[in-house]
Each structure stands twice: as C-alpha cells, then as structure tokens.
Amino acid sequence: MKSSLVSSKNLIRLQSAISRSFLQHSSKPISQTPFFIPIIPTNTINLYNQRYQNLQFQIRSNSTSIMSSSAFKPEQARLPPALPLPSPPLTKFKIGICQLAVTPDKERNIQHARKAIEEAAQKGAQLVVLPEIWNSPYSNDGFPVYAEDIDAGHDASPSTAMLSEVSSRLKITVVGGSIPERCGDKLYNTCCVFGTDGKLKAKHRKIHLFDIDIPGKITFMESKTLTAGETPTIVDTDVGRIGVGICYDIRFQELAMIYASRGAHLLCYPGAFNMTTGPLHWELLQRARAVDNQLYVATCSPARDTGAGYVAWGHSTLVGPFGEVLATTEHDEDIIIAEIDYSILEQRRANLPLAKQRRGDLYQLVDIRRVSAH
Numbered sequence: 001m002k003s004s005l006v007s008s009k010n011l012i013r014l015q016s017a018i019s020r021s022f023l024q025h026s027s028k029p030i031s032q033t034p035f036f037i038p039i040i041p042t043n044t045i046n047l048y049n050q051r052y053q054n055l056q057f058q059i060r061s062n063s064t065s066i067m068s069s070s071a072f073k074p075e076q077a078r079l080p081p082a083l084p085l086p087s088p089p090l091t092k093f094k095i096g097i098c099q100l101a102v103t104p105d106k107e108r109n110i111q112h113a114r115k116a117i118e119e120a121a122q123k124g125a126q127l128v129v130l131p132e133i134w135n136s137p138y139s140n141d142g143f144p145v146y147a148e149d150i151d152a153g154h155d156a157s158p159s160t161a162m163l164s165e166v167s168s169r170l171k172i173t174v175v176g177g178s179i180p181e182r183c184g185d186k187l188y189n190t191c192c193v194f195g196t197d198g199k200l201k202a203k204h205r206k207i208h209l210f211d212i213d214i215p216g217k218i219t220f221m222e223s224k225t226l227t228a229g230e231t232p233t234i235v236d237t238d239v240g241r242i243g244v245g246i247c248y249d250i251r252f253q254e255l256a257m258i259y260a261s262r263g264a265h266l267l268c269y270p271g272a273f274n275m276t277t278g279p280l281h282w283e284l285l286q287r288a289r290a291v292d293n294q295l296y297v298a299t300c301s302p303a304r305d306t307g308a309g310y311v312a313w314g315h316s317t318l319v320g321p322f323g324e325v326l327a328t329t330e331h332d333e334d335i336i337i338a339e340i341d342y343s344i345l346e347q348r349r350a351n352l353p354l355a356k357q358r359r360g361d362l363y364q365l366v367d368i369r370r371v372s373a374h
C-alpha cells in the first residue's frame, strides 16, 4: 500500500507508537535523528501486521525517510507472501523419536516398530517419528523386494496398515519414517503421516534423490531404482502443522523455506545419513533449517549396523527454533522422548523478527505450487 492508503488515523497511531518507543530509547527527538531504527513493542507490530498484512507503509519526518519498510519490501521476499503462523491445536506436547535397528526380516521390522511406537506413546508421546526405510535394508537391491503398494493398503502394505492401526488405537499422530513404495512400475521412497484416527493424512515421496559419489568413501545412486516425488508435503495434524522431508531433502533449504512460509511449526525428516557425511553435516543441516526458519526440526535415523551394506550415522535429534539441540542420541537403538513448546516459536520470532527484515527488494523465494494454485 502506498502511504496515501494508510488512513491518517492509523498512521498517527503508528507514528505515536514509534515516538513512544523512541522516547523510551533515546533522548533525541526524531527530527534530529538522521537514521533511526525504531523499537516498537512487538504487540504493536503484530497489530499493524494483522491489519495491514499486504500493505506497505512509509513514514517521513522533515522530508527524511526515517523508516521505509516499503523500500525493503519484506512481505515480497516470499511469493506468495508468507502465511502467518497458525495457532497450533496444542502448545506443549511430547514427541517420540524411535531410532530403530533394521534387519532383512520385514515382518520382524514391522513388529519391532509397532513395539517402539507403543513404548513411546506409553511414555507420553503424542507424536511419534520413525526412521527412513525402517522396514527394509537401505539398498537398491532391497527397495524393489520390500516395496509396498501403499495406495492399495491392507495386505498390499502391511507396514502402513500397522501404522494406521497403532495410531488410531493409541490416538497419536505418526510420521511413519519411510518405506519403499511401489506405484505402477515406479518405486518411491515414501513417508506416510497418520492422524489420531488412523487415517492417512499425507504421503511424501522423497523429492531429492540421494545420488552421491565420493570415491573411496561412499557411492550410492537412489536414482538407479527410485523415482523422485513431485510435491512438497505439509500437513495439519493434532500436533501442529508439519512439513515433511526425507533425508537428502534436508540439504535443500528452499523446501524448508517453503514449509516455513506455509506456516509450519515443525519439520520432520526421517533420514539415514552415512558415516562420511553424517559426522559433518547431519546436525549442522538440522540446526541450519531450524534457526533459519525459526521452527522445530525433528530427525529420525535407523540405528547403526556396521555389518549392513549401508551404514547409518544414527544420531536422531530434536532441534528448537533458536538452533538449539534439545534432545539427541548416539548410534544405537533408542527412543527419544522430548517436549515441544510452540509458544517458543512466537518468542523467538519476536526476538529476531527475520520475516519483517527480509529484503524482498533484493531477493524472492517463489513457492511455485502456491503461485500456480492462485
């Protein structure tokens, strides 16, 4: 909005809020201050943002621009503009992150995962997260053999049938790690999210396939057998708005940024990093996604099996919106139970109001799906 579109009454209100704030922080009058960054009480900013979300304003004093949010266009740094953080259905709850040992015995893996979910729920978890590829060894030879037809369900997908049953029986939300999925003649690496009623709420197919070649260390080509997913997946659950990625997806910050701009409270990444990249990148990436986007990030890895063809790094973790590691584990089997408190999100965003400081005049993140849906 041009400054002329701000009603004079509201402009005066805003100016006086700035003046009040200024007076609290400086003895000089505004007109004598060539460059002034006002410190406005957060609730005042929120009030104005709620009312003028799509609007810009410009305030001048003695013909000198003292504050010009329209010049920086923060609301244009995300296209379409970022959605406000939705009120979550609950503020505090426990998450259970099940770092599971995975074997070549699929039936055993399913029963084992069921027990771990039950244990996490019994310890108070309202959201349980499983690892990447928890029903099968992580290998291109294994994917076609262990793959399930998730859409057909029931006997065609015993792994997701178990997840559905356990989530409805225990009335918990389950981010069901990932399993190899067969759909027609294609295979995907797929994460299913089940709600407290046992219904499949979302299905995320790994968008970025893990093709890596570090000679002498690790070479793995998921694209030999798998097809990449086509859609970001964000889902409203009884434990908040969750953006889902699988392992390698965590390396692509644009995906996390899109989830944040769609109002995610939490990002869940089932993942199986390896012994080469894990020590250096695993925690770094989680903390980066969390601190840049000011939200929670949970990761869940399989436990390490040094006899397996692909050796997972382990170290499943929960990171808070300040980039702080809230809970983590080593490489053995474990169930992490930790508290998530969404009230911290608002607090951190007030401490560091990044969304209001972005330079939409210099860069923009385009959420192609949301743009084309409009």
Ligand SMILES: NC(=O)CC(=O)C(=O)O
Binding pocket: 210, 246, 247, 248, 249, 251, 272, 273, 274, 277, 278, 281
């Ligand atoms: N396994 C993966 O998808 C990713 C990984 O191990 C890495 O990025 O490193």
